[in-house]
Amino acid sequence: MTRRASGVPHLITARHSRTPFSSSSVSSPQTEPDPRVSELVTKHLQCPWRRPIATHTLRAWECVQAVLSEEAQCPIVLDSGCGTGESARKLAECHPECWIVAADQSAYRLRLKASIRRSGRIVWVRAELGDLWRLMLHAKIQLKAHYLLYPNPWPKKQHLRRRWHGHPAFPTLLRLGGYFEARSNWSVYLQELAIAIHAATGTNTNLTVFRPTHRALSPFELKYAASGHELYRLRCRLPKQQDS
Numbered sequence: 001m002t003r004r005a006s007g008v009p010h011l012i013t014a015r016h017s018r019t020p021f022s023s024s025s026v027s028s029p030q031t032e033p034d035p036r037v038s039e040l041v042t043k044h045l046q047c048p049w050r051r052p053i054a055t056h057t058l059r060a061w062e063c064v065q066a067v068l069s070e071e072a073q074c075p076i077v078l079d080s081g082c083g084t085g086e087s088a089r090k091l092a093e094c095h096p097e098c099w100i101v102a103a104d105q106s107a108y109r110l111r112l113k114a115s116i117r118r119s120g121r122i123v124w125v126r127a128e129l130g131d132l133w134r135l136m137l138h139a140k141i142q143l144k145a146h147y148l149l150y151p152n153p154w155p156k157k158q159h160l161r162r163r164w165h166g167h168p169a170f171p172t173l174l175r176l177g178g179y180f181e182a183r184s185n186w187s188v189y190l191q192e193l194a195i196a197i198h199a200a201t202g203t204n205t206n207l208t209v210f211r212p213t214h215r216a217l218s219p220f221e222l223k224y225a226a227s228g229h230e231l232y233r234l235r236c237r238l239p240k241q242q243d244s
């Protein structure tokens, strides 16, 4: 309910507002994977990304490293683009022996005042993902598992380079290795991701429609499932880096 200026409450009707679970599905003129994906990934593999690391991500990573060093033997699970970070608690239940590092660029979504927050073996960090992946790889980290849950789809055709598989940071994501899982409500995104992973590593992926079994893993999953969207999941095991 909202209050009128008079203070008399009135009900919000569907005409005035969308319910929390009324979300429109991805609308895009693109219905097939972009044919440029393999070529773009190959180009990014050949030309390492050299943009300087953002200072805020470097400082945040130093704080994360200090925490991880308390139990340096524990494997690491990364929740990339975790939004509000609720998925991290659920991942911690699935991986009780691991550190869960949940990263997002938005301090607002993470409700973070400092650059990191910690609860047990879960660390939430405000960081730019491309930079964080490079810092982790530089620290010779190989992940136990990596989750990319409902990345921004960037559905316009000209936005291919903003999707993670079209981004110059993508080879770094691949080199972090481990079990990899991405979820989306736009199948084209995951079809392109599958093409990119295969082009870069020769790894076959498993891409399926799925329904969250008993509860959603993340707030976007909850919203999309409750809005009746078809959900998709891509899974694979990324090759281990030989020199780490």
Ligand SMILES: C[S@@+](CC[C@H](N)C(=O)[O-])C[C@H]1O[C@@H](n2cnc3c(N)ncnc32)[C@H](O)[C@@H]1O
Pocket (backbone or CB within 6 Å): 080, 081, 082, 083, 084, 087, 103, 104, 105, 106, 109, 127, 128, 129, 130, 148, 149, 150, 151, 152, 218, 219, 220, 221
């Ligand atoms: C659609 S939301 C999904 C959030 C969450 N994974 C979920 O499923 O509820 C995508 C998230 O990715 C984050 N993100 C996008 N680009 C990023 C980047 N370059 N570095 C860090 N976070 C990024 C956004 O801030 C946003 O919270």
